[in-house]
Amino acid sequence: MRRVLFLVAAVVLAVLGSGSAVRGGDVTYDGRSLIINGQRKIVFSGSIHYPRSTPEMWPSLIAKAKEGGLDAIETYVFWNAHEPQPGHYDFSGGHDIVRFIKEVQAQGLYACLRIGPFIQSEWSYGGLPFWLHDIPGIVFRSDNEPFKVHMQNFTAKVVSMMKSENLYASQGGPIILSQIENEYGTVQKAYGQEGLAYVQWAAQMAEGLQTGVPWVMCKQNNAPGHVINSCNGMKCGQTFVGPNSPNKPSIWTENWTTRYRVYGEDAPIRSAEDIAFHVTLFIVAKNGSFVNYYMYHGGTNFGRTASAFVTTSYYDQAPLDEYGLTTQPKWGHLKELHAAIQLCSTPLLSGVQVNFYLGPQQQAYIFNAVSGECAAFLINNDSRNAASVPFRNASYDLPPMSISILPDCKNVAFNTAKVSTQYTARTMGRGEVLDAADMWQEFTEAIPNFDSTSTRSETLLEQMNTTKDSSDYLWYTLRLQHESSDTQTILDVSSLGHALHAFVNGQAVGSVQGSHKNPRFKFETSVSLSKGINNVSLLSVMVGMPDSGAFLENRAAGLRTVMIRDKQDNNDFTNDSWGYQIGLQGETSQIYTEQGSSQVRWKKFSVAGNPLTWYKTRVDAPPGDVPVALNLASMGKGEAWVNGRSIGRYWPSYRTPNGSAQTWYNVPRSFLKPAGNLLVLQEEKGGNPLQVSLDTVSISQVCGHVTASHLAPVSSWTEHNQRYKNPAKVSGRRPKVQLACPSKSKISRISFASYGTPLGNCRNSLAVGTCHSQNSKAVVEEACLGKMKCSIPVSERRFGGDPCPAKAKSLMVVAECR
Ligand SMILES: *[C@@H]1O[C@H](CO)[C@@H](O)[C@H](O)[C@H]1NC(C)=O
Ligand SMILES: *[C@@H]1O[C@H](CO)[C@@H](O)[C@H](O)[C@H]1NC(C)=O
Ligand SMILES: *[C@@H]1O[C@H](CO)[C@@H](O)[C@H](O)[C@H]1NC(C)=O
Ligand SMILES: *[C@@H]1O[C@H](CO)[C@@H](O)[C@H](O)[C@H]1NC(C)=O
Ligand SMILES: *[C@@H]1O[C@H](CO)[C@@H](O)[C@H](O)[C@H]1NC(C)=O
Ligand SMILES: *[C@@H]1O[C@H](CO)[C@@H](O)[C@H](O)[C@H]1NC(C)=O
Ligand SMILES: *[C@@H]1O[C@H](CO)[C@@H](O)[C@H](O)[C@H]1NC(C)=O
Ligand SMILES: *[C@@H]1O[C@H](CO)[C@@H](O)[C@H](O)[C@H]1NC(C)=O
Ligand SMILES: CC(=O)N[C@H]1CO[C@H](CO)[C@@H](O)[C@@H]1O
Numbered sequence: 102m103r104r105v106l107f108l109v110a111a112v113v114l115a116v117l118g119s120g121s122a123v124r125g126g127d128v129t130y131d132g133r134s135l136i137i138n139g140q141r142k143i144v145f146s147g148s149i150h151y152p153r154s155t156p157e158m159w160p161s162l163i164a165k166a167k168e169g170g171l172d173a174i175e176t177y178v179f180w181n182a183h184e185p186q187p188g189h190y191d192f193s194g195g196h197d198i199v200r201f202i203k204e205v206q207a208q209g210l211y212a213c214l215r216i217g218p219f220i221q222s223e224w225s226y227g228g229l230p231f232w233l234h235d236i237p238g239i240v241f242r243s244d245n246e247p248f249k250v251h252m253q254n255f256t257a258k259v260v261s262m263m264k265s266e267n268l269y270a271s272q273g274g275p276i277i278l279s280q281i282e283n284e285y286g287t288v289q290k291a292y293g294q295e296g297l298a299y300v301q302w303a304a305q306m307a308e309g310l311q312t313g314v315p316w317v318m319c320k321q322n323n324a325p326g327h328v329i330n331s332c333n334g335m336k337c338g339q340t341f342v343g344p345n346s347p348n349k350p351s352i353w354t355e356n357w358t359t360r361y362r363v364y365g366e367d368a369p370i371r372s373a374e375d376i377a378f379h380v381t382l383f384i385v386a387k388n389g390s391f392v393n394y395y396m397y398h399g400g401t402n403f404g405r406t407a408s409a410f411v412t413t414s415y416y417d418q419a420p421l422d423e424y425g426l427t428t429q430p431k432w433g434h435l436k437e438l439h440a441a442i443q444l445c446s447t448p449l450l451s452g453v454q455v456n457f458y459l460g461p462q463q464q465a466y467i468f469n470a471v472s473g474e475c476a477a478f479l480i481n482n483d484s485r486n487a488a489s490v491p492f493r494n495a496s497y498d499l500p501p502m503s504i505s506i507l508p509d510c511k512n513v514a515f516n517t518a519k520v521s522t523q524y525t526a527r528t529m530g531r532g533e534v535l536d537a538a539d540m541w542q543e544f545t546e547a548i549p550n551f552d553s554t555s556t557r558s559e560t561l562l563e564q565m566n567t568t569k570d571s572s573d574y575l576w577y578t579l580r581l582q583h584e585s586s587d588t589q590t591i592l593d594v595s596s597l598g599h600a601l602h603a604f605v606n607g608q609a610v611g612s613v614q615g616s617h618k619n620p621r622f623k624f625e626t627s628v629s630l631s632k633g634i635n636n637v638s639l640l641s642v643m644v645g646m647p648d649s650g651a652f653l654e655n656r657a658a659g660l661r662t663v664m665i666r667d668k669q670d671n672n673d674f675t676n677d678s679w680g681y682q683i684g685l686q687g688e689t690s691q692i693y694t695e696q697g698s699s700q701v702r703w704k705k706f707s708v709a710g711n712p713l714t715w716y717k718t719r720v721d722a723p724p725g726d727v728p729v730a731l732n733l734a735s736m737g738k739g740e741a742w743v744n745g746r747s748i749g750r751y752w753p754s755y756r757t758p759n760g761s762a763q764t765w766y767n768v769p770r771s772f773l774k775p776a777g778n779l780l781v782l783q784e785e786k787g788g789n790p791l792q793v794s795l796d797t798v799s800i801s802q803v804c805g806h807v808t809a810s811h812l813a814p815v816s817s818w819t820e821h822n823q824r825y826k827n828p829a830k831v832s833g834r835r836p837k838v839q840l841a842c843p844s845k846s847k848i849s850r851i852s853f854a855s856y857g858t859p860l861g862n863c864r865n866s867l868a869v870g871t872c873h874s875q876n877s878k879a880v881v882e883e884a885c886l887g888k889m890k891c892s893i894p895v896s897e898r899r900f901g902g903d904p905c906p907a908k909a910k911s912l913m914v915v916a917e918c919r
Pocket of ligand 1: 187251254
């Protein structure tokens with residue numbers, strides 16, 4: 102029986118695979134899908150960027166992605182991390198991309214390598230090394246010889262590294278797909294004919310590298326030759342225009358699981374239900390066969406790697422959070438979705454599709470395979486109302502904006518809006534507060550004046566071209582002769598971004614900052630000048646390099662004009678004699694390292710709130726191996742280092758309209774030793790280190806809420822009762838609440854349990870309703886206490902009788918993990 106089925110499948114594949122398929126070693130494609138080692142596959146992929154975590158975290162991140170039902174891991178390649186100076190390469194430690202790809206391979210997953218090498222990715226300068234900026238005549242991402250030479254050189258280097266390790270699928274390795282360029286379609290127009298020529302060159306150059314696996318260009322509807330154009334966005338099931346050739350498959354390279362966060366704005370939220378709806382719609386309505394979650398694990402922008410105004414925490418709301426913990430129900434709901442879709446893969450990939458309307462906003466998509474296998478998808482596109490639709494002599498209830506998946510065209514395996522997986526709450530356990538003043542030492546930055554600077558110019562210099570991205574900081578200093586001491590004087594500065602701290606004669610006179618949407622700002626303040634020479638010192642701060650847009654090489658930051666006005670005069674100092682200091686003294690001496698720390702004279706901690714102050718202390722790691730985070734809620738703005746390694750910029754004082762800000766900063770366990778870790782904070786605005794603590798991060802609470810109309814999790818079906826081979830088993834599956842504590846913790850307490858009509862849900866407050874089984878807590882406690890996981894069927898028998906016959910009941914449980 103099995104053999105017969107296999108033969109039928111093989112014939113179908115052979116028919117579909119012939120003619121239009123493009124050969125590329127062991128990975129080919131046609132209009133329906135990628136064909137890997139001769140097999141069609143629906144590929145679920147997830148982005149995990151190796152430099153946004155640590156090599157110690159990679160194995161568990163990849164393992165959790167695999168457990169979540171992913172087939173592939175996608176990463177960009179970060180050029181400026183690998184080639185900080187021309188010809189000087191770094192592929193060590195956290196930059197060891199070969200080790201990362203091999204870890205993916207070791208766990209039996211595919212890899213997708215998005216080389217770019219322009220990547221955007223909310224990463225400093227979009228991944229381009231800053232030294233490119235200084236190459237005479239260069240125009241980035243255009244038909245420009247100098248740029249093409251360097252882009253080709255780096256792309257070729259990466260490809261040859263992968264080849265020499267046999268990492269392409271065509272060599273037996275895991276890499277099934279590569280990407281050249283990135284979202285160029287959004288800027289191409291600005292480059293005119295040279296943009297078109299560049300796209301064609303990039304495609305040819307990439308194909309010439311002979312990887313044996315296909316190339317994609319995302320958001321590039323005119324992707325040339327065999328290069329596949331793919332979709333990025335949140336709603337590719339609605340927005341994708343489709344492949345530009347009937348022989349290319351429909352690929353979604355970036356299905357945003359949320360959005361990245363910027364300082365001053367709230368963390369964007371995207372629900373598990375919404376992601377599941379659009380993924381299913383893409384597969385069904387756009388013939389999608391490849392979906393990549395951007396991000397599956399966002400991680401941390403260590404050091405100064407974040408681009409302008411992007412927070413240090415990156416896509417913390419992704420299925421795996423910044424610390425590598427599962428974000429529930431997102432992770433679990435998508436795992437169920439993947440399992441349900443994979444049950445349909447034969448009819449999806451080899452079947453004939455028909456679709457028709459079941460109601461004004463309701464549609465059915467049916468896929469019939471030659472083998473007789475049939476899968477159906479019932480879509481309710483009404484965002485407000487549920488619908489009951491007739492389909493094949495039965496009636497199906499569809500919640501608003503949802504899709505039901507019927508792997509046998511009869512029984513519902515999954516509905517995108519019905520979450521039966523558990524919800525989790527993350528807790529930050531307050532660590533020891535470092536509140537003893539004598540534990541801290543401080544070093545105050547000297548405020549430079551014109552005489553102490555050596556770099557000079559007769560005008561205000563552009564910031565990036567001056568610092569060469571060696572620091573976020575550039576001091577602009579001016580020596581100003583003033584005739585009297587009593588006039589009202591206004592200092593008037595305009596800046597192209599991103600922030601400014603102004604000092605006159607060593608005294609702070611004000612600070613101002615731009616925003617992600619509008620980095621430019623004007624600053625006006627009254628200052629009192631002395632008679633004679635006055636020292637004006639303006640610290641211009643960048644919060645990351647720009648990462649996108651056409652002509653990135655021409656982008657500008659820093660001070661644009663400086664004026665000083667009094668009642669009589671309006672004096673423009675824009676083209677005056679300016680002195681410059683690049684970076685802070687502490688940065689130059691690397692006082693955040695053990696060695697550099699001894700090069701300056703530290704003093705005893707004096708008082709909180711001083712600007713431009715460095716703080717240092719020693720801190721012990723919290724015991725155990727749970728993730729840890731530095732709580733910097735009491736600090737202003739700056740950067741933090743642990744044992745000489747930067748954990749990123751911090752800026753908890755930049756509140757959002759709703760008052761929140763990033764206050765916890767990931768400290769990977771591998772950065773820490775058990776005791777005596779050197780912690781250095783560089784504070785720019787003024788903060789209080791005496792409230793800082795090293796906190797633990799854990800999932801302390803899990804919650805499940807399942808109604809009698811929910812379905813049992815698809816992923817827990819056993820191999821042999823899968824599919825319509827045993828429809829009775831499919832329909833007989835009982836809904837259940839399944840709870841699991843993370844890693845080594847166990848269920849220590851049931852804080853709420855109600856079988857009946859509990860009120861609220863796992864996201865909001867909850868309470869017992871009018872109908873409640875008195876046994877609820879006892880039954881759940883018996884099943885769960887002291888266990889790492891437990892499962893309780895939503896059935897009256899289990900709860901010793903029906904507390905309210907004829908009412909629709911559900912079971913809601915909240916448990917503590919310890
Ligand atoms: C190209 O890369 C090679 C190493 O792969 C290096 O030796 C050479 O200098 C590079 N050329 C340019 C123009 O960067
Ligand atoms: C406000 O912030 C809280 C906590 O970060 C968040 O849960 C909530 O969704 C935010 N509200 C809005 C409107 O963004
Ligand atoms: C999907 O494939 C079917 C053929 O099976 C075709 O009729 C349909 O137009 C395709 N849909 C899209 C959006 O490309
Ligand atoms: C579904 O609704 C969206 C708006 O929410 C609309 O843009 C889209 O065209 C609708 N699709 C169908 C197939 O009705
Ligand atoms: C629906 O019912 C009719 C009449 O009972 C029957 O002829 C038909 O085969 C049924 N269709 C399906 C898909 O079960
Ligand atoms: C960058 O600075 C150099 C001097 O270091 C100068 O020659 C060049 O014109 C500047 N370029 C831009 C774009 O400002
Ligand atoms: C300005 O700086 C010079 C040193 O370059 C110093 O001698 C002078 O006192 C300063 N002026 C004021 C008003 O602080
Ligand atoms: C400063 O000099 C530049 C050219 O060097 C000129 O374009 C600009 O207008 C001048 N600005 C002022 C305010 O004089
Ligand atoms: C291509 C695509 O789907 N882009 C969409 C991505 O999501 C944002 C925000 O929802 C939309 O504005 C884009 O149109």
